[in-house]
Amino acid sequence: MRLSTLRRHARESLKSLGRNGWMTFASISAVTVTLLLVGVFLVIMFNMNHFANKIENDVEIRVYIDLTATDKDKQALKAQIEGISEVKDVQYSSKEQELQNLIKSFGEEGSSFRLFEQDNPLSDVYIVKAAKPTDTMKVAKKIETFKFAHKVRYGKGQVEKLFKTLRIARNVGLGLIVGLLFTAMFLISNTIKITIFARRREIEIMRLVGATNGFIRWPFFLEGLWLGVIGAIVPISLILFVYYNIYAFLKPKLTVPFLQLLPFNPFMWEISFVLLMLGACIGVWGSMMSVRKFLKV
Amino acid sequence: MIEMKDVYKTYPNGVIALNGISVRIKQGEFVYVVGPSGAGKSTFIKMMYREEKPTSGSIVINGVNLAKLKDSRVPLLRRHIGVVFQDFKLLPKLTVYENVAFALEVIEESPKVIKKKVMEVLDLVGLKNKARFYPNELSGGEQQRVSIARSIVNSPKIVIADEPTGNLDPENSWGIMELFEQINDRGTTIVMATHNREIVNTMKKRVIAIESGKIVRDEARGEYGYEA
Ligand SMILES: Nc1ncnc2c1ncn2[C@@H]1O[C@H](COP(=O)(O)OP(=O)(O)O)[C@@H](O)[C@H]1O
Numbered sequence: 190m191r192l193s194t195l196r197r198h199a200r201e202s203l204k205s206l207g208r209n210g211w212m213t214f215a216s217i218s219a220v221t222v223t224l225l226l227v228g229v230f231l232v233i234m235f236n237m238n239h240f241a242n243k244i245e246n247d248v249e250i251r252v253y254i255d256l257t258a259t260d261k262d263k264q265a266l267k268a269q270i271e272g273i274s275e276v277k278d279v280q281y282s283s284k285e286q287e288l289q290n291l292i293k294s295f296g297e298e299g300s301s302f303r304l305f306e307q308d309n310p311l312s313d314v315y316i317v318k319a320a321k322p323t324d325t326m327k328v329a330k331k332i333e334t335f336k337f338a339h340k341v342r343y344g345k346g347q348v349e350k351l352f353k354t355l356r357i358a359r360n361v362g363l364g365l366i367v368g369l370l371f372t373a374m375f376l377i378s379n380t381i382k383i384t385i386f387a388r389r390r391e392i393e394i395m396r397l398v399g400a401t402n403g404f405i406r407w408p409f410f411l412e413g414l415w416l417g418v419i420g421a422i423v424p425i426s427l428i429l430f431v432y433y434n435i436y437a438f439l440k441p442k443l444t445v446p447f448l449q450l451l452p453f454n455p456f457m458w459e460i461s462f463v464l465l466m467l468g469a470c471i472g473v474w475g476s477m478m479s480v481r482k483f484l485k486v
Numbered sequence: 487m488i489e490m491k492d493v494y495k496t497y498p499n500g501v502i503a504l505n506g507i508s509v510r511i512k513q514g515e516f517v518y519v520v521g522p523s524g525a526g527k528s529t530f531i532k533m534m535y536r537e538e539k540p541t542s543g544s545i546v547i548n549g550v551n552l553a554k555l556k557d558s559r560v561p562l563l564r565r566h567i568g569v570v571f572q573d574f575k576l577l578p579k580l581t582v583y584e585n586v587a588f589a590l591e592v593i594e595e596s597p598k599v600i601k602k603k604v605m606e607v608l609d610l611v612g613l614k615n616k617a618r619f620y621p622n623e624l625s626g627g628e629q630q631r632v633s634i635a636r637s638i639v640n641s642p643k644i645v646i647a648d649e650p651t652g653n654l655d656p657e658n659s660w661g662i663m664e665l666f667e668q669i670n671d672r673g674t675t676i677v678m679a680t681h682n683r684e685i686v687n688t689m690k691k692r693v694i695a696i697e698s699g700k701i702v703r704d705e706a707r708g709e710y711g712y713e714a
């Protein structure tokens with residue numbers, strides 16, 4: 190395409206934005222609201238997923254070994270656990286190690302546990318991981334039946350609840366977003382329809398003198414693109430700004446290993462890119478809907 | 487060269503507008519198409535620039551069968567055929583110059599060529615000095631000249647016109663007819679549907695009369711043949 194042609198298309202499309210006034214405003218607002226919600230949703234979802242993955246990886250079964258077990262019994266128990274097909278990994282942690290971990294996890298105040306170093310009340314432990322986190326419960330149930338497995342513990346309740354909440358939130362959010370996407374597309378396609386009607390004389394003449402369909406479509410395609418891209422500016426800026434501040438504010442406070450926000454970079458650039466592309470797609474799609482229906486080219 | 491063979495056209499509402507038309511028009515001819523209202527003249531004209539497709543039959547223009555022409559090829563066909571209408575079809579917000587240039591811009595002609603061609607053609611239709619005027623600042627005859635300028639700016643081999651003098655007074659009509667003669671003298675084929683009895687009878691050109699979608703008369707130096 191000639192540069193002069195491209196300039197012409199750009200000029201025509203921008204002129205239409207101005208001429209359509211309120212419809213342009215309504216379309217851009219719809220894209221803005223939609224992308225803002227999509228953006229917030231994505232940020233929350235990705236972070237929740239991030240937590241969930243961390244927790245998921247942390248789903249371990251702790252098998253407290255009976256105090257009366259001899260070294261040989263322990264070996265036998267380990268062999269039994271490893272015999273379960275769903276088990277991926279078995280680690281031994283002596284009660285001395287357990288105590289050190291406990292002391293460490295309490296930080297400053299942990300030092301008060303030091304007095305137990307002389308007379309350790311804890312048990313030796315096998316830390317077992319299932320190959321698939323969802324098999325955790327099944328594996329735990331089996332281990333409970335083994336001799337010398339004094340107590341079996343795993344964080345089943347929380348994990349499953351979190352996953353369930355996450356799934357519901359995701360579905361509700363997705364439904365909302367799909368609805369909004371269609372609203373935005375519909376508004377854009379209406380704006381383009383108005384442009385097509387305003388320019389029907391021009392289009393008629395273009396056809397008569399042999400302009401190609403592609404040429405006729407371009408300005409409408411661009412107008413849709415502008416609507417979508419302009420609509421993405423506010424949501425992207427807002428989300429960047431708010432996330433930056435939330436991240437800066439929460440980072441020093443979130444010390445639990447799995448409760449961490451995704452770092453600003455590259456996460457926010459990815460989100461910005463997704464929103465921009467989404468805006469562009471909504472715009473072009475909305476435009477194409479009208480072009481196909483009303484331009485008949 | 488335009489050749490129609492057994493062309494039938496039935497509109498979706500069931501109206502039979504063309505009922506078996508066969509005709510040959512050689513390059514450089516000047517042809518009037520006459521007939522009562524609703525006879526099928528406009529439909530006949532529309533077949534030639536592929537605004538409508540025939541229901542059956544063939545229309546071959548310079549070796550291309552329009553009945554089989556793909557939609558995507560229609561723009562290229564139109565670049566070789568100029569079309570003029572009763573209502574001028576000018577863009578009110580563009581000047582005379584811009585209206586004519588529009589036809590070349592939208593087929594992506596280079597700016598340099600556009601300028602040269604537009605000035606040439608405005609000179610030919612006698613509107614060089616009104617290039618900056620807007621259509622509403624011109625008389626009907628002048629507006630039709632602009633529209634003719636636009637139709638020939640790309641040097642088409644064929645110009646077709648559907649009642650180009652239908653909205654003009656006799657004096658302006660004669661001016662437009664002279665212009666068409668001039669264009670025809672340069673070797674361009676002209677096919678014109680008209681209701682203008684006086685013009686047809688005076689000009690002594692080929693006349694094709696259509697009634698109820700059929701050619702009822704085709705004379706080399708014909709007359710209008712209907713009461714005005
Ligand atoms: N787009 C159309 N759809 C349906 N009927 C049409 C259409 N265009 C023309 N007709 C009908 O076809 C017949 C011929 O019309 P037309 O070719 O316009 O005649 P003319 O130009 O000689 O007056 C008329 O009966 C008219 O009503």
Ligand SMILES: [Mg+2]
Nearest residue numbers: 527528529648
């Ligand atoms: Mg007619």
